[in-house]
Amino acid sequence: MTGGVTPSERLARAALTRVFEPGDERGGHWLREFGAGGLLALLTSADGGKQLAGVGARRLGGYRIRAAGADPERDLSAVAAHGGRFVCPGDTEWPSQLDDLDAAGPIGLWVRGGPDLRIWSLRSVAVVGARACTPYGAHMAATLGSGLAERGWVVTSGGAFGVDGAAHRGALAAGGATVAVLACGVDVVYPPGHTELIGRIAEQGLVVTELPPGDHPTRSRFILRNRVIAALTRGTVVVEAAYRSGSLVTARCALRLGRFTMGVPGPVTSGLSAGVHELLRGEGVLVTDAAEVVELVGEIGDLAPVRRGPVLPRDLLGPVSARVLDALPARGAADVREIARSAGTTSDEALGRLYELHSLGFVERLGDRWQLTVRVTPDAAARRGGA
């Protein structure tokens, strides 16, 4: 899990998440120039400020005050107490597609939940939309969430009321995988009405944020959170969005990053579909169900392992993943409880591993059951071609 990241590098990056707001490109450029430890040292030394060019004295002063106050060991313990961890570039769990954000990319991510963020993200789709959605929007988000989960895809969203919550719940209800990307610390539950939902996501899925523990959401944090949702996933589906809504920020960011960008149409008479229709009149692709989403984002062939990321040989899997894989029957399918029982894990743990194994191309989901991927051997391919 720790890969090539030294303990001091991890501590420094954790501290820097207290210094720079999400998406602060100045911080990103310095980080490249000086490294995390070097940058933190410059920010906290008496005369280090001289080397930090490109910002006014006042802004630099703010950075230095926050750097002096940072206590990354306390933050790491606080998050660990919530069963969390801090993942940063260099970790094997780091989702390398976030590097597409360049200097605006996250310094690191605070993560709660068992599954491997990198592997889950390989086959993930964002479903986002209006907080104050209509019953139609909630229905479509929940239907997409469960339909994507049933097809083995991870449903990523922002944990908000409305479309986000419906998408997460749809995935959870289908016994599926879901990731909530928050605009606050992993220990801060926002909105408070989603305490239970976000707790359930942390158990069955992943809760992820750039912000250190205790930090609260602000308007700009909500907006900047959206670039992480767009970058972390292979595509973004917008379900109900008014003109100039935050979900359209996510969609435009996804377009900029070359991700698939989709929208669910609705009645023209609904202002909450106006933003989606605007997207669909541009570069967005109209989708009406999960099958159409998967057809697009899984274009390289839904059974093939995803190009990006490690395609591990079976004997390089971690011990728990290997046990879960061994627990699948040689022929036919089994449900999560059967697999968990025979692998000696909890159902949530087994489910997390199954989605990882799905991302890596080892298994596939059929309704509520899982089976080994049918691999086309060269012989079988030749027979097919000759028929």
Added chain:
Amino acid sequence: MTGGVTPSERLARAALTRVFEPGDERGGHWLREFGAGGLLALLTSADGGKQLAGVGARRLGGYRIRAAGADPERDLSAVAAHGGRFVCPGDTEWPSQLDDLDAAGPIGLWVRGGPDLRIWSLRSVAVVGARACTPYGAHMAATLGSGLAERGWVVTSGGAFGVDGAAHRGALAAGGATVAVLACGVDVVYPPGHTELIGRIAEQGLVVTELPPGDHPTRSRFILRNRVIAALTRGTVVVEAAYRSGSLVTARCALRLGRFTMGVPGPVTSGLSAGVHELLRGEGVLVTDAAEVVELVGEIGDLAPVRRGPVLPRDLLGPVSARVLDALPARGAADVREIARSAGTTSDEALGRLYELHSLGFVERLGDRWQLTVRVTPDAAARRGGA
């Protein structure tokens, strides 16, 4: 109006509309080979059948029986009694874009209504969709119909229940121009529930059909009628259509002919939007209001005269059109009744001419009023460029 068509050519074409069903390409090829008079002579002479190759004896026999029974003079009188006429290729009123249909194009069109079909068609848009539409579909069709009429565009549809009727009514209600393309004779009212509507369209607009008087609609006539709607207009908008519906036939025909093809989205949960969404996932363009339709079909600049068709100098206008044009105030706008009064015509007549003048670029419609087109003189353009 009669252009280069001889009376015997007109009579022969009128007779041939009794012989060949709409879209019969065999008839179209013979028509090219022998001319209308020649073909009719071959079909009615004792041994003329020998020269008519490419069909079986039975089918040829059917053509010959129908040719022998044709009485074009009676048909022309019957239609004239309804205030109608027969328009055919070579007439100045013939809409030359129908020639895009090649051998499947109409032999001629039976027409009721005052306006010039060719000029009206230059700025026309088809609005088509489900008969059994939802209240949402009816609302959207009526809104588009009136919105297009208010922007000076002619609304063409099939005169059917549901979306078609709502689009026609929307245009009529806005004091606008509308064309109904029927799948039966101009003297046959189908559906019977639309007697009043189709009568009103014949007064304020145009009723058009390939079928001779007295002919009734059949399933294949409905389907083949759609190619005329697609070819006659600059674009087709589909409002609510189930999978495999007749409106999608019109849309696919429009695509094939290189016309703009558009769809109005709706709730994914409505089966009546499924066909539209299928279209929008292909080559169709999503539109949500009349302004977006006009933006697309009027791409060459809404104030500029349309490229296709005659751009007449003012002194080549017919006497009534010239009088209507003279009735417009030099500055500001006037409504149809004021213009009709000062031109000495009825309001319906004035309206028809105003839409013709709009197609030709002389006038523009602003809400319920009409004004002379503001022409950018070279001087004014230079001043604008220099500002």
